[in-house]
Amino acid sequence: MRIDILCLFPEMFVSPFNQSIVKRAKEQGLIDIMVYNIRDYTHDRHHTVDDYPYGGGPGMVLKPEPVFEAVAAVKQQLNINEIPIILLTPQGRLLNQRVARELALHSHLMLICGHYEGVDERVRSHLATDEISIGDYVLSSGELAAMVMVEAIVRFIPGVLGSPMSANSNSHSDRLLEYPQYTRPQVYRGWSVPAILLSGNHSEIACWRRHQAILRTANRRPDLIGKATLSDKEKEWISENLLNPK
Numbered sequence: 232m233r234i235d236i237l238c239l240f241p242e243m244f245v246s247p248f249n250q251s252i253v254k255r256a257k258e259q260g261l262i263d264i265m266v267y268n269i270r271d272y273t274h275d276r277h278h279t280v281d282d283y284p285y286g287g288g289p290g291m292v293l294k295p296e297p298v299f300e301a302v303a304a305v306k307q308q309l310n311i312n313e314i315p316i317i318l319l320t321p322q323g324r325l326l327n328q329r330v331a332r333e334l335a336l337h338s339h340l341m342l343i344c345g346h347y348e349g350v351d352e353r354v355r356s357h358l359a360t361d362e363i364s365i366g367d368y369v370l371s372s373g374e375l376a377a378m379v380m381v382e383a384i385v386r387f388i389p390g391v392l393g394s395p396m397s398a399n400s401n402s403h404s405d406r407l408l409e410y411p412q413y414t415r416p417q418v419y420r421g422w423s424v425p426a427i428l429l430s431g432n433h434s435e436i437a438c439w440r441r442h443q444a445i446l447r448t449a450n451r452r453p454d455l456i457g458k459a460t461l462s463d464k465e466k467e468w469i470s471e472n473l474l475n476p477k
């Protein structure tokens with residue numbers, strides 16, 4: 232997959248994209264990420280990227296010209312026409328595992344990081360093909376949102392994670408939170424690892440983990456439990472155990 236990122240602070244990507252999973256995916260040739268500075272697509276002496284909002288009001292608005300020009304230049308350089316162009320904005324559809332998995336199916340994505348108090352509406356209506364928010368809060372930088380999104384997407388690209396199951400077995404992939412995990416030592420400060428995990432009985436362990444994931448989701452994220460796919464037996468189990476939590 233190739234990802235082209237258009238932004239105002241390209242240096243912000245250097246460290247996060249040179250660590251851990253994203254770094255490994257780049258080294259393995261599974262992803263190719265290019266970062267461009269929108270400021271390089273201005274033509275005035277001051278390299279102006281923002282201006283006052285028409286109609287008044289606080290803050291500055293990202294101008295349309297450098298954004299349209301940057302997109303056109305990257306498209307021309309790559310000799311491509313049709314490509315998803317995603318604007319990172321708190322007004323976009325919310326990023327979750329389903330959206331990340333869906334975006335990972337594309338072979339090429341272009342991301343535009345919004346900035347300041349806003350982006351000229353014409354970028355939204357005539358350039359972007361999609362708008363994504365990483366959560367219901369406002370960041371001053373679309374760059375951070377782009378990093379989060381890239382990390383979430385890259386995990387779904389085949390070969391990026393060690394095990395093919397990993398991306399789908401984590402919290403949220405099946406709309407359930409993850410079950411509790413333990414590692415050595417077996418007893419730490421008097422707190423023991425649940426005996427079932429030491430039993431070697433894989434089917435019982437799987438059953439315990441599934442129940443823990445269901446219980447944890449029902450307690451912490453009641454909004455998710457209604458969307459999870461549960462068997463009738465599991466639903467029955469929840470109603471008994473939520474009333475009498477162990």
Ligand code: ADE
Nearest residue numbers: 319320321364365370376
């Ligand atoms: N830019 C500023 N806040 C954002 C958010 N929550 N998601 C995506 N982009 C943003």
